[in-house]
Amino acid sequence: MNNKIIVIIAIIILIIVAGILFVVLTMPTYERIEITPNGTSIEVPANQTKHNGDIGSIKIWTWKDGILTTYNSYEDNNLLKVSEMGFNTMSEIIKNGEKQNIDGFTCYVINADELLKIQIFEIIKVNYNGKFYCIPLDNQTTHDNIIICCKDQGMAVHMAKSVQYKLVYHNNPNSLSTVKNMTGDLQSKANDIINNTNLSDIKSTIEGIDINLDDAKGKIEQYTGKLPI
Numbered sequence: 001m002n003n004k005i006i007v008i009i010a011i012i013i014l015i016i017v018a019g020i021l022f023v024v025l026t027m028p029t030y031e032r033i034e035i036t037p038n039g040t041s042i043e044v045p046a047n048q049t050k051h052n053g054d055i056g057s058i059k060i061w062t063w064k065d066g067i068l069t070t071y072n073s074y075e076d077n078n079l080l081k082v083s084e085m086g087f088n089t090m091s092e093i094i095k096n097g098e099k100q101n102i103d104g105f106t107c108y109v110i111n112a113d114e115l116l117k118i119q120i121f122e123i124i125k126v127n128y129n130g131k132f133y134c135i136p137l138d139n140q141t142t143h144d145n146i147i148i149c150c151k152d153q154g155m156a157v158h159m160a161k162s163v164q165y166k167l168v169y170h171n172n173p174n175s176l177s178t179v180k181n182m183t184g185d186l187q188s189k190a191n192d193i194i195n196n197t198n199l200s201d202i203k204s205t206i207e208g209i210d211i212n213l214d215d216a217k218g219k220i221e222q223y224t225g226k227l228p229i
Contacts, residue, residue, distance in 0.1 A: 028155055035059060035070040036168050040144045043162035044068060045155065056083035065128070066150025068159070074143045074169035087145060094134045094147065102153065105160045108134045112151075135160045142167045 030043035045063045052060040057076035061068040071087040097110035112128035133156040134149040142165045150156050 028152070028158075030158070030162070032162070033061070035146065036072050036075060036142070036144060036166075039166045039168035040072075040139070040142055041164050041166070042068070042146070043159055056086065058083050058087055063150075065152065066132075066148070066155065068149075069147045071145045072143050072169070073145070087147075091136050091145075091147060094136060094149070097134065103157050103161070105135050105137075105157060107153070107156065108136075110134060110149075137163060139165045141165065143169065 029046040031046040031049070032041050032043050033049070034041045044061060045066070048063045049061050049068075050063065052062055054060070056078065057071060059070045069087070069090070071083060073081075073084055076083050094108050094110060097108035100107045100109060110132050112130055112132050128151075130151060132149045132151060133153045134147060135156050137146040137148070137160060138144065144165060146163065148156050148159045150159075
């Protein structure tokens with residue numbers, strides 16, 4: 001093997017090593033966060049994902065080129081479910097985008113400008129442009145609703161695959177259930193009063209009151225004169 005072949009092989013090896021290093025160094029890393037306390041979790045871009053706070057019962061995270069929004073209907077104590085209506089509106093707007101099937105997930109391609117037109121994002125100061133890949137997810141058992149939107153299609157799919165659902169809310173604590181429980185309690189108390197009250201005793205007590213109308217009439221006439229009774 002002459003020196004020329006050795007040099008060529010060495011260059012090829014260097015190119016392969018450089019390519020591997022580039023992929024490793026540029027490959028996004030992830031960290032797991034809980035989207036419901038002690039419950040459902042998801043992997044998000046590490047060291048750059050920021051929790052922007054909650055709008056009602058909707059939770060929002062952002063990173064350099066993406067947004068994650070989550071909503072759990074059993075965590076929402078608002079009787080009017082304003083957060084649910086806002087989340088559903090956002091989901092419907094996203095579903096107007098170009099529909100694609102990627103690794104078994106339904107993905108919608110929209111312009112970032114369209115995403116930022118959604119009212120719920122007006123308080124978030126971000127500058128996104130170009131195409132966004134959005135994957136909406138929901139789980140009827142845990143009641144988690146998730147929307148992943150980012151410029152990197154692979155990242156969106158990775159995040160969707162990483163979701164680990166966990167049931168936390170076994171009973172719906174929302175106000176509607178509370179009202180129903182209150183109604184049930186009141187009905188129960190009313191039934192107890194009826195069942196524990198002896199109507200015969202009430203009837204006997206009333207019948208035991210001896211009212212002498214003549215005596216009453218006489219006493220009143222002492223003060224007011226003759227009454228037309």
